[in-house]
Amino acid sequence: MAGEFVERPLSWLVRRVLERAGDGRYLLGIAGPPGAGKSTLSVALRDAINAEVGGAVAEIAPMDGYHLANDVLRATGSLTRKGEPDTFDVDGYVAGLRRLRSTPLGQPVAWPTFDRTIDAPVSGGVVFDCQPLVITEGNYLLLDDFETRQWSAVRALLDECWYLDAARPVIQDRLLRRHIRGGRTPAAAEEKVRDSDLRNAELVATTSARADVVLRERAGRYTVRER
Numbered sequence: 001m002a003g004e005f006v007e008r009p010l011s012w013l014v015r016r017v018l019e020r021a022g023d024g025r026y027l028l029g030i031a032g033p034p035g036a037g038k039s040t041l042s043v044a045l046r047d048a049i050n051a052e053v054g055g056a057v058a059e060i061a062p063m064d065g066y067h068l069a070n071d072v073l074r075a076t077g078s079l080t081r082k083g084e085p086d087t088f089d090v091d092g093y094v095a096g097l098r099r100l101r102s103t104p105l106g107q108p109v110a111w112p113t114f115d116r117t118i119d120a121p122v123s124g125g126v127v128f129d130c131q132p133l134v135i136t137e138g139n140y141l142l143l144d145d146f147e148t149r150q151w152s153a154v155r156a157l158l159d160e161c162w163y164l165d166a167a168r169p170v171i172q173d174r175l176l177r178r179h180i181r182g183g184r185t186p187a188a189a190e191e192k193v194r195d196s197d198l199r200n201a202e203l204v205a206t207t208s209a210r211a212d213v214v215l216r217e218r219a220g221r222y223t224v225r226e227r
Contacts, residue, residue, distance in 0.1 A: 005216060005223040012224070014048045016213075017058075017133065020160060025100055027134045029154070029161035031141035033201035034083060035171035035178070036164045037217050038137040046135055059131045061100065063138025065112030065121050066093040081196055083139075085146040085203070094150065097136065097157040105130055116182060139200060142207035155210065163211035167218070171201060 017028060030038050030045075042060050049058040066089045073079040078087055096111060103109050106129060113125025128134065141161055143151040155161060175197045179189035208214055214225045 003225065005214075005225045008222060008224045010044060010048050010222075011052075013045060013222075014052050017045070017049060018052070021133055025105070025132050025134055027097065027101060027136060027158045029141040029158040030135060030137040030164055031139065031161055031204070031207065031211065032164035033166075033171055033204045034139055034197050035174040035201075036166045037174075038164055041164055041215070041217070041222075042135045042137045049133060057131055058133035058135060059126060059128055061096070061111045061126070061128070061134050061136040062113055063088070063093060063136060063141065064114035065125060066090070066096070067114060067121050070120060080192075083196060084200055085140050085143060085151065086149055088140070088149070090149040090151055090154075094153045094157065097154065100128060100134055101157060103128075105132060116178075119182065139204050140207075142210040143204070144207075160212045161210070162213040162215060163208045164215045164217060165205075165208065166216070168198075168201075172198065 017026070020026065030042055032038050039062070042062075046058045046060055050056055067082065068078075068087050068089055070079060070082075073082055073087055078084075081087060096109075099109050100111075109128040110124035111126045111128060112121045112123050114120070115122050115125075136158070140146075140151050141154050141158065142163065143154075145152050172193055175193045176186075176189050179192050180186060184192065212227050214227075216223045
């Protein structure tokens with residue numbers, strides 16, 4: 001029933017995507033705060049779809065591939081705020097989504113990924129050709145325009161967009177561990193989470209009402225509320 005959260009297996013999400021996909025490319029967005037588990041859900045969903053169909057029909061186009069380069073952020077004094085809405089190449093991301101939507105199946109479309117070990121985008125990290133199902137995940141897919149960044153153009157290019165949430169203590173713990181693995185000291189990681197990541201999470205939370213589906217993750221299981 002609309003408005004209520006119901007526990008659903010991953011297979012239910014797979015069926016939802018396959019039932020809505022038609023000819024050409026189908027673009028599914030997965031939005032949510034940093035640390036909510038968007039990448040984990042995207043990989044699980046892609047792999048489950050491909051297993052269900054018996055072929056590589058789904059692939060992931062991460063928004064993080066459009067992080068501005070560190071030297072660009074350093075030059076503008078924005079490196080410590082990396083991950084905030086104005087630290088992405090939004091125009092490039094929108095152009096990439098348009099290419100995916102308009103390019104005929106079978107013709108290659110290169111998409112950048114993000115390598116956390118070097119903290120930088122990787123050009124052409126994934127190439128789409130015959131995959132009709134695209135899963136793009138990131139914090140700001142449902143955001144209105146932010147300062148000069150035209151984030152609102154993203155939602156218009158998606159066939160559907162889900163919002164994945166998780167409890168704040170879970171998000172905070174995941175982000176702390178992520179930053180420490182990335183080379184920050186515990187103190188620096190705490191500062192990054194407190195002064196940047198959690199503020200981003202609060203901004204992203206204001207966009208959840210625009211999602212077609214809201215998911216809550218707990219211990220690897222999902223509850224779902226449809227709009």
